[in-house]
Amino acid sequence: MxxxxxxxxxxxxxxxxxxxxxxxxxxxxxxxxxxxxxxxxxxxxxxxxxxxxxxxxxxxxxxxxxxxxxxxxxxxxxxxxxxxxxxxxxxxxxxxxxxxxxxxxxxxxxxxxxxxIAAGEHWMGAARGRANALCMVVSTGVGGGLILDGRLRPGPTGNAGHIGHISVDFNGELCPCGGRGCVERIASGTNIARYALASGWRPAEPEGDLTAAGVALAARAGDPVALEAYERAARALAAGIAATATLVELETVVIGGGVSQSGEVLFGPLRRALGEYATLPFVSDLEVVPAELGTxxxxxxxxxxxxxxxxxxxxxxxxxx
The missing domain is CATH 3.30.420.40 (ATPase, nucleotide binding domain)
Structure with missing residues (x-):
């Protein structure tokens, strides 16, 4: 057969x-x-x-x-x-x-x-040909997986690379996982929108988009609160990425998921923040690229x-x- x-x-x-x-x-x-x-x-x-x-x-x-x-x-x-x-x-x-x-x-x-997602992007997407990569999804949650020495490394339980639950704010808000100040609690689409709304942001139209996509649209138009929400999320992502890259020596970070569709609203401040956090010689040239495989x-x-x-x-x- x-x-x-x-x-x-x-x-x-x-x-x-x-x-x-x-x-x-x-x-x-x-x-x-x-x-x-x-x-x-x-x-x-x-x-x-x-x-x-x-x-x-x-x-x-x-x-x-x-x-x-x-x-x-x-x-x-x-x-x-x-x-x-x-x-x-x-x-x-x-x-x-x-x-x-x-x-x-x-x-x-x-x-x-x-x-x-890491296995998919390494096989057919943006991490193809890369030996050491972190592949992330930034959507309603934040997840990730590791490609090391050219192979998927899921760990013994299948969870290795779960960057969303690295703490980047020790005194931060309680995360549903039980930790505090997790990357996901700051940088997920849900939490980008939550932070923007709590800070006074509202879409220009009365029936406008209240999600992270709506915040991204406002950020492109120069809304300062929307820009701050994405800057905050980007810094959380950069801190988690820099810690991971320092630990296992990465060459590429692939980012997909709905929030990545915001483009330079996210990737611009993320790359700038990485310049502050990933400073050691073996991580200072870390490549950050959008995912290719979509939904x-x-x-x-x-x-x-x-x-x-x-x-x-x-x-x-x-x-x-």
């Missing part, structure tokens, strides 16, 4: 997406459902099953040799469980077991969504994890195999 495809799953707080992916990174069949993150654990699992079942019924399913999963975290790849900060009902939830009720005995590779980065990356160490299929960090 030919097994030249993988099933990829991307689990986030807003949507769950799935696809059949070939060895060229092409999504041959894709679908998604709302996560229903505020509902019960079984309800969220039903959303996942509603994605997986049509994939298993597709004519190409017989060619699938593994299932790659990138999930909002923390994840525990050793035990096949997840406890996403943004899915309250899933605490130590047996995700791999739930997936296998639909997909059968195929190998399942589970990593955090940041690690999945499907998590799916491409979940598939990439299955091929990370093999010409066939290898469940890197897989649970229960």
């Amino acid at each position: 030919t097994t030249d495809l993988v099933a990829a799953v991307d689990i986030g707080g807003t949507k769950i997406a799935g696809a059949l992916v070939n060895g060229a990174g092409e999504l041959l069949h894709r679908l998604q459902r709302p996560t229903r993150a505020r509902e019960s654990a079984d309800s969220v699992l039903r959303s996942l099953t509603d994605v997986l079942t049509p994939l298993t019924e597709h004519p190409l399913w017989s060619r699938v040799g593994a299932v790659g999963v990138g999930s909002a975290g923390p994840v525990d790849a050793r035990n096949g469980t997840v406890s996403p900060v943004n899915i309250a009902a899933w605490r130590d939830f047996p995700l791999v077991e739930g997936i296998r009720k639909t997909t059968g005995d195929l190998p399942v590779a589970l990593v955090g969504d940041g690690a999945a 499907d980065a998590g799916l491409v990356g979940a598939a990439a994890v299955c091929w990370s160490d093999s010409d066939t299929f290898l469940s890197l960090g897989a649970a229960g195999n």
